[in-house]
Amino acid sequence: MRNSNSKPIGAILKELIKEQNLQPGLDRARVIMAWPEVVGLNVARETVKVSVHNRVLFVSLRSAIVRSELLMLRKDIVAAINRKVGYSVIDEVVLR
Numbered sequence: 001m002r003n004s005n006s007k008p009i010g011a012i013l014k015e016l017i018k019e020q021n022l023q024p025g026l027d028r029a030r031v032i033m034a035w036p037e038v039v040g041l042n043v044a045r046e047t048v049k050v051s052v053h054n055r056v057l058f059v060s061l062r063s064a065i066v067r068s069e070l071l072m073l074r075k076d077i078v079a080a081i082n083r084k085v086g087y088s089v090i091d092e093v094v095l096r
Contacts, residue, residue: 027089031052060096067095074093
């Protein structure tokens with residue numbers, strides 16, 4: 001028998017995320033976790049740091065060659081990460 005005040009756990013989690021303003025942090029974590037899947041293992045190995053600030057993905061790389069190749073693919077990377085996350089989270093990629 002179900003209590004009249006009971007809610008599905010998914011609804012409770014959504015309310016908690018909204019009330020505690022946790023969505024931006026979750027979005028950043030999803031983008032950072034998507035990076036190796038989107039660019040592949042070889043590029044991920046050359047990645048030193050990945051961070052997100054104000055809808056911009058900042059990526060520090062060890063290799064100038066990899067960076068120059070990725071510079072040409074920035075728009076594709078943005079689209080792939082947003083697709084992987086499920087909605088538009090980033091607008092730009094800055095490679096360092």
